[in-house]
Amino acid sequence: MLSTDVYAVLSDVQQGTLPERPASYFEVGGKSIITSIIKCPQNGEKDAVIFRVFNASNEKSDGYIHSFKQILKAEYTNLNEEYVSDAEYGDNDVSFSLEPWKIATFKLYLNI
Numbered sequence: 001m002l003s004t005d006v007y008a009v010l011s012d013v014q015q016g017t018l019p020e021r022p023a024s025y026f027e028v029g030g031k032s033i034i035t036s037i038i039k040c041p042q043n044g045e046k047d048a049v050i051f052r053v054f055n056a057s058n059e060k061s062d063g064y065i066h067s068f069k070q071i072l073k074a075e076y077t078n079l080n081e082e083y084v085s086d087a088e089y090g091d092n093d094v095s096f097s098l099e100p101w102k103i104a105t106f107k108l109y110l111n112i
Contacts (some may be wrong), residue, residue, distance in 0.1 A: 023068070030063025033055050033098065041107060042081050047072075050081060051106045055098035065094040070111035077105045 028035045028051065055061045074089035087106055088095050090096040098104055 025068045026051075027066040028053060028063065029066070030061055032059070032061045033063035036103070045063065046112045047110055049108050049110065050077070052079075052103065053096075053098070053106075054103040055100055058100045060097060060099055062095070062097045064096070066105065066109065067092050067094075069109060071108055072111050073109040074076070075107045077107050079103075079105060081105065081107065083107075 026038060026049075032055055034054050034056045035056055037050065039050050041048050041050050051065055053063060055063075055066075070091050071089050071094065074087035074088050074094045076084040078084055089108075094106060094108065096104060096106075
């Protein structure tokens with residue numbers, strides 16, 4: 001229960017006064033690909049981001065992570081964020097394929 005009243009006000013918005021559509025820093029996509037977490041690495045490493053994704057289907061699925069900054073390096077890690085192998089990446093994208101119901105964790109090093 002709220003301790004104060006909540007009021008709503010509706011008004012017309014004039015043409016050209018809407019704010020710009022916000023830009024996202026990252027985009028994760030693919031059929032049945034779900035983002036579990038986006039966070040800083042546990043070890044406090046600078047210029048790196050951890051992504052955990054999973055395939056929420058009974059079929060193999062291709063996915064991608066798009067970054068607003070250039071990707072310098074991309075790695076698969078285990079759940080403890082320890083290096084497993086290199087991941088396929090381009091300037092701003094990581095591509096991957098996940099078997100049904102599988103989890104993948106990536107560490108992306110960005111040009112910040």
